[in-house]
Amino acid sequence: MADKIIFTGTTHVKGGPDGYARSTNDVLDLALPQPHPAAENLFAAAWSACFIGALELAARQRKIKLPANPEADTTIDVLMNDGGFFLRARLDVQVPGIDPVTARELIDTAHKICPYSKAVEGNIDIELNLV
Known part of the structure; x- marks a missing residue:
């Protein structure tokens, strides 16, 4: 039997002084300026x-x-x-x-x-x- 995916979370992160993390489902949206x-x-x-x-x-x-x-x-x-x-x-x-x-x-x-x-x-x- 194949594995069944229950949930997938995808987040895009950008580094640097204007860094951020944003999930594709808009649940997460954080500023992440480096260093952090x-x-x-x-x-x-x-x-x-x-x-x-x-x-x-x-x-x-x-x-x-x-x-x-x-x-x-x-x-x-x-x-x-x-x-x-x-x-x-x-x-x-x-x-x-x-x-x-x-x-x-x-x-x-x-x-x-x-x-x-x-x-x-x-x-x-x-x-x-x-x-």
């Missing part, structure tokens, strides 16, 4: 949004009704050593109204579901925290 650390903020926002969706899916799969919307603060660090640049990530996830053991299980399951988590797993240091 936007890539890390955009990656953190995209990963967080995907992760929250994966967490909600994990809850539905377990037939758990979330009493409040989950939230995530995602930090992307760019580090440098003799080998060059690399990333590190920390996701601080809130799952209000759910006991800590269940919330932790949902976070761990979401990490296995989320395509962004899958893309970086084993490639960067990731810290997943229940806060």
Whole structure:
């Protein structure tokens, strides 16, 4: 069976002092004058949004009704050593109204579901925290 495309996001980015990022569906339109650390903020926002969706899916799969919307603060660090640049990530996830053991299980399951988590797993240091 062929892979089924669920959604495609396309964004055009221009560099330089008049730089910008614009999605073809007009959802995203940001000024990105250089130098600007936007890539890390955009990656953190995209990963967080995907992760929250994966967490909600994990809850539905377990037939758990979330009493409040989950939230995530995602930090992307760019580090440098003799080998060059690399990333590190920390996701601080809130799952209000759910006991800590269940919330932790949902976070761990979401990490296995989320395509962004899958893309970086084993490639960067990731810290997943229940806060």
